[in-house]
Amino acid sequence: MGVDREQFKQLLKDKGLKVTTQRLLVLEALAACPDRHLTAEEIYEMVKADYPEIGLATVYRTIQILLELHLIDRINLDDGFVRYEIGNVGRGTAKHHHHHLICINCGKVNSFEDDLLEELEEKITRTTGFHVVDHEVKLYGYCAECGGKID
C-alpha cells in the first residue's frame, strides 16, 4: 500500500523538489497509519517524536506536496479538521478513493470499496451528460458495535 521510500525520493527529484528528512518522515507517519485518518496536528506530533525540530508549517507544506503527487487523499469529516490518509496505489484498478463509513455514535471511520458506484456513474453520464472523474462518498450511520447497543 502506498509508495515506498525510494519511489517517493524519485518522485520528488522528478518534480525538481529536494529530498529532506522532514518530507520522508511526514510520508512515513502517514504510511504507518493506513487505517487512521490523521490531522495535520497529529502528523506533526508523530513526526516530532523522532524529529523534535520540525515545525507545523513544514507539515502543512509537505502535505500539499503529497496531495499534488497523489500519494495521499484528503478527507473532511466536518469536525473542524481536515484529515489525510495514504493512498492505495498499485491495487490494479486503483482509480477511485474516498469511500467512508462514519459511525455517528463512536466516530469510528472505516473505508470500503465498491463497484456499484461505477454503475451509478455510468447512469449519470448517460442521463445528464456529466462525465464523472472522481467521487467522494460518506455514509453516516451506526457501526456493527454501536448499532447493537442502540437498537
Add this chain to the structure above:
Amino acid sequence: MGVDREQFKQLLKDKGLKVTTQRLLVLEALAACPDRHLTAEEIYEMVKADYPEIGLATVYRTIQILLELHLIDRINLDDGFVRYEIGNVGRGTAKHHHHHLICINCGKVNSFEDDLLEELEEKITRTTGFHVVDHEVKLYGYCAECGGKID
C-alpha cells in the same frame, strides 16, 4: 419545496425560540435560491439588501438553528466555505440528501437523486453490519457543457 413561513414560525415556537425578522429573512434567502449553494456571507449580503442592520453573527446563529430543525443541509465543497441549501422536505420519501455533481472546470454544482445508493446501503449493511442512516455523495467531473469543450 422547503417549509413555508408559517410552518417555520410554528417550529420556532415549538422549540421555545422567538420569531424574529432576521430569522424569517435568513430562511427566505435560502428558500429563494433552492438551486444555488449559499455561503454564510452570501446569505448575509442577501438579507442585508432588505434589512441592513443585520449582523453576520446573527446569520451564523440562525443557520445553526435551521440545521437543528433540519430545514437546511450543509455542503462542503472544500473551497474554504461551508455552504447551505434549503432541504427538500415534503417529497414523499425525503430521507436522503447530499448528492452533488461538481464540475471541475466551471465549478457548477448540480444536485441529483438516485435509488442506486439505497441498493449500495443495503449491501453494506448485509456485508459489514454497518447500519446506514444518511449519506453524502460528491461526484467530481465535467458537466455536459465543459466536457465537450475539453474532450
Add this chain to the structure above:
DNA sequence: GTCCATGCAAATGATTTGCAGTATC
C-alpha cells in the same frame, strides 16, 4: 555556491463568543 526548504512568528480568514442594548412574548 546556489537555491530551495525550514522554523519561527506574524498574518489570514471563516466562524464563535461576550456583552450591553433591544425586541419578543
Add this chain to the structure above:
DNA sequence: GATACTGCAAATCATTTGCATGGAC
C-alpha cells in the same frame, strides 16, 4: 417586565505566509 435575540467587536483556531537561517545538490 422577564428573558431571549441582536449587533458589534474581540476572540478563536486551523491553516498560510514572510523572512532570515540552514541544508540539499
